[in-house]
Amino acid sequence: MMKFERYEWLAIAIMISLFIFVGFIQGWSVSLVILNMCIISAIMTMGVNISWGYAGVINFGVMGFLAMGGLAAVLVSYPPITESWQAGGRGLGISFALLVVLVIAVMYINKTVIQKRNRYILNSLIIFFGILIIRHFYLNATHNIEDVNPAIAGFLGGLGLPIIFSWIVGGLFAAGVAFVIGKVALGLRSDYLAIVTLGISEIVVSVLKHEEWLSRGVKNVIGLKRPVPYEIDLQNADWFINLITYLNSSKLNNIIDVSDRQQLLNNLIIDGSGIFVKLSYAILFLIVMLIIFYFANKAQLSPWGRMMRAIRDNETAANAMGKDVVKQHLIIFVIGAAIVGVAGAMLVTLDGLFTPSGYRPLRFTFIIWIMVIVGGSGNNLGAIFGGFVIWFSWIEAAPLTTFIINQLTVGLEPTNALKIHLLDSVPYFRYLFMGLILLLILRYRPKGIIPEKVRHS
Amino acid sequence: MIDFLNSLIVLLNFIIIPGISYGSQLALGALGVTFVYAILRFANFAHGEIMSFGAMITILFTWFFQSQNIGLGILPTALLALPVGIIATIILCIISDKFVFQYYRYQKSVPVVLAMVSIGVMFVINAIIRIIIGTETIKFSDGQKFIMKAKQFKVMTGLNEGLALKSSQVITILITILLLTFTFWFLQKTKTGKSMRAFSDNEDLALLSGINPDRVVFTTWIIVGVLACVAGTLYGLDKSYKPIIYLNLVLPIFASAIVGGIGSPFGAVVGGYVIAFSEIMVTYAYKKFFVYLLPSSIEPTGLVQLLSTDYKFAVSFSILVIVLLIRPSGIFKGRVL
Numbered sequence: 086m087m088k089f090e091r092y093e094w095l096a097i098a099i100m101i102s103l104f105i106f107v108g109f110i111q112g113w114s115v116s117l118v119i120l121n122m123c124i125i126s127a128i129m130t131m132g133v134n135i136s137w138g139y140a141g142v143i144n145f146g147v148m149g150f151l152a153m154g155g156l157a158a159v160l161v162s163y164p165p166i167t168e169s170w171q172a173g174g175r176g177l178g179i180s181f182a183l184l185v186v187l188v189i190a191v192m193y194i195n196k197t198v199i200q201k202r203n204r205y206i207l208n209s210l211i212i213f214f215g216i217l218i219i220r221h222f223y224l225n226a227t228h229n230i231e232d233v234n235p236a237i238a239g240f241l242g243g244l245g246l247p248i249i250f251s252w253i254v255g256g257l258f259a260a261g262v263a264f265v266i267g268k269v270a271l272g273l274r275s276d277y278l279a280i281v282t283l284g285i286s287e288i289v290v291s292v293l294k295h296e297e298w299l300s301r302g303v304k305n306v307i308g309l310k311r312p313v314p315y316e317i318d319l320q321n322a323d324w325f326i327n328l329i330t331y332l333n334s335s336k337l338n339n340i341i342d343v344s345d346r347q348q349l350l351n352n353l354i355i356d357g358s359g360i361f362v363k364l365s366y367a368i369l370f371l372i373v374m375l376i377i378f379y380f381a382n383k384a385q386l387s388p389w390g391r392m393m394r395a396i397r398d399n400e401t402a403a404n405a406m407g408k409d410v411v412k413q414h415l416i417i418f419v420i421g422a423a424i425v426g427v428a429g430a431m432l433v434t435l436d437g438l439f440t441p442s443g444y445r446p447l448r449f450t451f452i453i454w455i456m457v458i459v460g461g462s463g464n465n466l467g468a469i470f471g472g473f474v475i476w477f478s479w480i481e482a483a484p485l486t487t488f489i490i491n492q493l494t495v496g497l498e499p500t501n502a503l504k505i506h507l508l509d510s511v512p513y514f515r516y517l518f519m520g521l522i523l524l525l526i527l528r529y530r531p532k533g534i535i536p537e538k539v540r541h542s
Numbered sequence: 543m544i545d546f547l548n549s550l551i552v553l554l555n556f557i558i559i560p561g562i563s564y565g566s567q568l569a570l571g572a573l574g575v576t577f578v579y580a581i582l583r584f585a586n587f588a589h590g591e592i593m594s595f596g597a598m599i600t601i602l603f604t605w606f607f608q609s610q611n612i613g614l615g616i617l618p619t620a621l622l623a624l625p626v627g628i629i630a631t632i633i634l635c636i637i638s639d640k641f642v643f644q645y646y647r648y649q650k651s652v653p654v655v656l657a658m659v660s661i662g663v664m665f666v667i668n669a670i671i672r673i674i675i676g677t678e679t680i681k682f683s684d685g686q687k688f689i690m691k692a693k694q695f696k697v698m699t700g701l702n703e704g705l706a707l708k709s710s711q712v713i714t715i716l717i718t719i720l721l722l723t724f725t726f727w728f729l730q731k732t733k734t735g736k737s738m739r740a741f742s743d744n745e746d747l748a749l750l751s752g753i754n755p756d757r758v759v760f761t762t763w764i765i766v767g768v769l770a771c772v773a774g775t776l777y778g779l780d781k782s783y784k785p786i787i788y789l790n791l792v793l794p795i796f797a798s799a800i801v802g803g804i805g806s807p808f809g810a811v812v813g814g815y816v817i818a819f820s821e822i823m824v825t826y827a828y829k830k831f832f833v834y835l836l837p838s839s840i841e842p843t844g845l846v847q848l849l850s851t852d853y854k855f856a857v858s859f860s861i862l863v864i865v866l867l868i869r870p871s872g873i874f875k876g877r878v879l
Contacts, residue, residue, distance in 0.1 A: 455661075
């Protein structure tokens with residue numbers, strides 16, 4: 086099915102050799118940490134690439150969809166907190182039911198009252214008083230929930246299921262939010278749409294930050310269960326010790342002294358357990374990435390993908406050919422957001438904690454967009470490549486800058502104020518690199534490093 | 543009667559004065575965004591960072607003047623450093639245009655590409671600012687802090703409620719009036735201003751009638767530089783300077799520009815005040831206000847707050863979305879300067 090060109094094989098080879106290189110220089114543990122984040126970034130990039138590259142629908146709400154995925158990870162995997170449910174479950178239920186009634190009432194009014202002015206007045210009255218009543222129940226309930234053992238709980242908890250399910254649920258959550266946003270905003274011109282999606286993603290994050298009954302807000306949720314074994318269990322498992330002994334048998338046999346050998350074995354087991362955990366994550370993530378990659382490519386090559394390209398390249402013509410542009414835009418926006426949501430759940434799974442205040446647009450929206458542009462919009466392999474390369478340079482920018490600054494200021498005293506200041510601001514140089522990479526790519530290779538293939542089928 | 547006056551003072555102190563000064567800062571920012579949109583026809587995501595850059599240069603020179611013991615007495619030293627900041631910001635704008643934006647303008651790229659490019663510029667300026675001045679919060683206002691303290695007002699009028707008037711608020715309002723008057727006078731009365739309006743209205747026609755596009759763009763960047771630097775400095779003077787805030791400020795600024803009708807300078811100013819007032823009014827707790835107005839039997843028990851202050855940010859966006867749905871071209875029909 087998929088056939089890679091020679092330069093595409095080259096790109097894959099570059100990606101793999103980057104990690105082998107880091108593995109030898111900085112250690113395999115570091116290499117695997119970067120690899121895991123690279124895979125997650127690649128999935129986010131594919132999500133954005135599907136809406137932007139296939140259909141030209143701009144999505145600056147990446148941060149919001151990631152946060153929804155993260156919320157899903159919490160709600161699926163955290164054990165339920167019964168006290169909280171008892172304290173406020175009923176109040177929440179009532180306010181939710183009232184909300185449904187309110188929505189139905191508004192819809193009914195919209196249908197029956199024909200005169201525009203009456204409709205506005207009736208609607209605003211009903212919404213105003215409805216919200217007043219709902220607020221009463223809602224605030225009481227949330228207040229009660231947040232009072233339950235605030236130091237460790239103070240929220241509803243989740244379902245207590247394995248966290249791996251949350252990857253799908255995260256996708257669904259993000260898709261739901263995307264559906265609402267798309268219904269509201271997709272008619273807008275692309276630069277308006279960019280601003281609106283950016284703004285709505287801020288709203289989503291601020292809701293997660295401040296609705297403590299739902300997500301614990303700025304108090305963060307920690308200690309989410311892992312889908313892979315814990316280091317400490319591995320270190321005590323017989324099969325793992327045997328495996329390490331077997332892998333390092335030649336090294337161990339060289340040491341004659343028994344206690345020295347035991348010492349070395351213990352160190353190897355501790356190192357090995359960390360690497361094993363990261364490797365299991367990497368394999369899980371890689372499977373997800375390859376599944377998404379497979380289906381994304383399939384979709385792109387299908388008649389549906391062709392229609393999307395037609396809509397992207399000439400909306401009016403596609404419309405004239407009888408394609409429902411608005412509907413297709415909505416579909417592809419939702420699909421793209423769902424993939425980003427999956428990545429968001431995976432991100433929280435990897436970290437084991439959910440920190441709503443950590444979602445910032447610079448890091449979670451704009452960097453992802455740089456990945457898409459640099460990799461090559463409209464090409465899935467390009468998206469993966471962009472995700473890998475940009476995340477890799479984002480991480481490795483700091484050591485590189487330190488090296489460059491040290492080289493440039495080699496003649497200066499170590500106490501020189503300029504040198505100290507520059508070395509202190511090393512973390513900020515990565516923003517400079519990102520900006521320059523984006524500007525250079527947009528100028529000299531506007532279609533990205535691995536551009537979209539022009540198909541004549 | 544006294545109660546009524548007291549409640550009025552509460553409104554004035556907590557809503558109207560902060561609203562006007564925050565609104566002025568947003569208005570100046572939104573005016574800059576609108577200028578770029580009307581003449582260069584793209585959404586400039588780097589505008590917040592340009593504001594931040596101007597404020598940073600002003601702060602650096604404020605420190606320099608302070609170390610030389612040059613000051614303005616009761617006025618903040620920053621006002622003295624502001625012209626230097628303005629010149630630096632203009633230079634920054636023109637450099638970024640020459641090296642980055644110009645190419646795409648000549649290529650006639652679509653607006654989205656230019657918006658992406660402006661994100662690249664945003665990253666670069668962002669990095670430069672952080673490398674030079676770090677990420678710490680900086681307070682750089684000196685001179686007399688209050689024109690009128692709450693206590694003075696209470697003693698003066700004998701009312702229960704105090705009315706505080708910060709000098710930074712008064713300076714913000716005065717400079718905004720000055721700058722807005724000048725900008726609108728420039729657009730309406732001068733030849734360059736008229737050519738800018740013509741260019742914004744219909745580019746081809748303007749070119750045919752002999753307007754030099756490079757000159758129009760050059761003037762635009764000068765105006766944008768002035769507006770951005772002043773807006774950034776005033777915001778920093780009023781609250782405090784923190785690089786990350788300016789990135790967050792971009793969103794309300796865009797909201798103001800779009801709500802007012804993007805491309806319409808008057809709309810941008812109105813939009814700034816609309817956004818500022820709604821942010822403050824929706825998140826203010828009106829309890830104190832009602833306590834004065836209503837008889838004690840029906841006094842409210844809660845805070846009488848529509849939304850908690852945490853959602854300040856969300857308010858501007860909800861307004862943006864509502865306006866875009868009901869009236870996509872903004873309050874004042876946009877797209878013409």
